[in-house]
Amino acid sequence: MSSIDLEQHDVASDPRPWSWDRLHLNETGHARLAAAAAFALGLPGATDAWNRPLAPLARPHLFSRVRADLAWAGMFLAPWLTRRVRRRSSGDSRTAKRPQLTSLLR
Known part of the structure; x- marks a missing residue:
């Protein structure tokens, strides 16, 4: 089992997973964090897809x-x-x- 250190992952610095207050995760952020936890726990079917960058934005x-x-x-x-x-x-x-x-x- 590994840990999740979001600071080490570029996806955490993307503003889109964060709510307006820039402190709390929004729906996308919570989904990514849950997927990261599942991956860290080695749950069946969990992948590292949570860490993939979001689609580019203008x-x-x-x-x-x-x-x-x-x-x-x-x-x-x-x-x-x-x-x-x-x-x-x-x-x-x-x-x-x-x-x-x-x-x-x-």
Whole structure:
């Protein structure tokens, strides 16, 4: 059995498997990660196809890339930096969905 170190694979730096926030995988990313896990575990039928590059895309114009980066920075980077400067966490002021311990069996 081997491990999965996505940093070593070019497919991980392709933006298409990542969601808009650039932190979480989207449907394509989750499918690729599941296939990588199956391959690492040596499951029957698993191949290294998860690591193959996605089909080439036309490179977006500079203006489109800059606009997308600025939108991302405004939605995710600036709030994150603000929380760090204020020594706050994104979980501050939130309560648990189920704050009381309850049985799963009813």
